[in-house]
Amino acid sequence: MNQLPFWPLPAESDLLRLLEDDVGFGDLTTRALGIGHMPGRISFSARAPMRLCGVEEAAGMLALLGAEIGFSAASGMDAEGGELILSVTGPASVLHAGWKMAQLVMEFASGVASEAADIVAAARAVAPNIAVMVTRKSVPFARTLSLKAALAGGAEIHRLGLHDSVLIFPEHMAFFEDGLAGAVMAARRVAPERAVMVEVTDEAGALAASMAGADVIQLEKFTPEAAAALARTLPKRSDGRPFIGAAGGVTAKNAAAYAAAGVDTLVTSSPFMAKPRDIKVVLEKA
Structure with missing residues (x-):
């Protein structure tokens, strides 16, 4: 409860x-x-x-x-x-x-709330301290109620909206010409108190994000097996960063597999479509 x-x-x-x-x-x-x-x-x-x-x-x-x-x-x-x-x-x-x-x-x-609770329960049965977080992809015009329901299910909030966090997508890099390391540095200059998250779609992107100094690397649509392989090999700094988040397709059915992969957070939109x-x-x- x-x-x-x-x-x-x-x-x-x-x-x-x-x-x-x-x-x-x-x-x-x-x-x-x-x-x-x-x-x-x-x-x-x-x-x-x-x-x-x-x-x-x-x-x-x-x-x-x-x-x-x-x-x-x-x-x-x-x-x-x-x-x-x-x-x-x-x-x-x-x-x-x-x-x-x-x-x-x-x-x-x-x-x-029930779907969020199912995901949290499945993940924490394997990794009791894993964070389960919901995205901003809620039903249009229903964000406040959707986020309340996610919290009621025991999840946390990944992003309230574009205004509250720094998450660099590959789509941002299509416009930014100074490379990923430059993008991370630029974000830190403007918002030095915020963690800089980078979404990646493959292992090479994850390694590049780590080298660029990202605080959080968000694995978009990695399989649990691919996430596990990366979690075993990705070098971490002395402060334990970068944290690794699994995102894209996380549900109650596969939450345990992602938790067992050794990632730090699960990022999901699934509860909003329950x-x-x-x-x-x-x-x-x-």
Whole structure:
């Protein structure tokens, strides 16, 4: 279990935008049936074991609509099949307005969190101290929730975005004419407090990055066997650098193999593409 008491609560404006996507100009069906004023209750429960995330957002949306929260689990908790996640009471108009978006947010975020937890568990069963980190390749417009879910799954964040870290890709070198060593030096002059990471696609590139003084060498789409061979032979400086990260195609199925290869970090986008977890909803008259 990896609860997230430190993660900031969702902004009210963000929750309102989510609700507007679904509610729009109101709930025509509930209005047409004339049932909006009737008291009701709604409960959300896990259909199968999962790592939870998005519960705070779901509860926040329902509370904004006027519902009263009875019970709310926390992101980062593990739920068994049939276990209650969230329960609220309120008028039928409120419950119907918030029901689907609350369910959607929790199902999506819990899918990301559960996949991240599976990768972390598989990797650390082999290498207990290995770092598992997620990339910035989250679903468009869903980065904040996606990163929260990755943390709920026990992973860490590789990059928040282009602004917060230095990662030199081969695509950068297509424009930079002073060689990789020059690129590393240029990055250090501008951002001396940041580690300089270099992505490579083959062994020769990894050796060149090491010689250039890279702090982190990111192996893009290396097989576990190729990563293991490089980890055994790549010379390291007295400070233990360069650290080696395996990236590109890391999933729960191969995380153990990459961890056994002896790399320092696993860098993955796989959690962001995880299948949403199924959450059961019961909405009834109070």
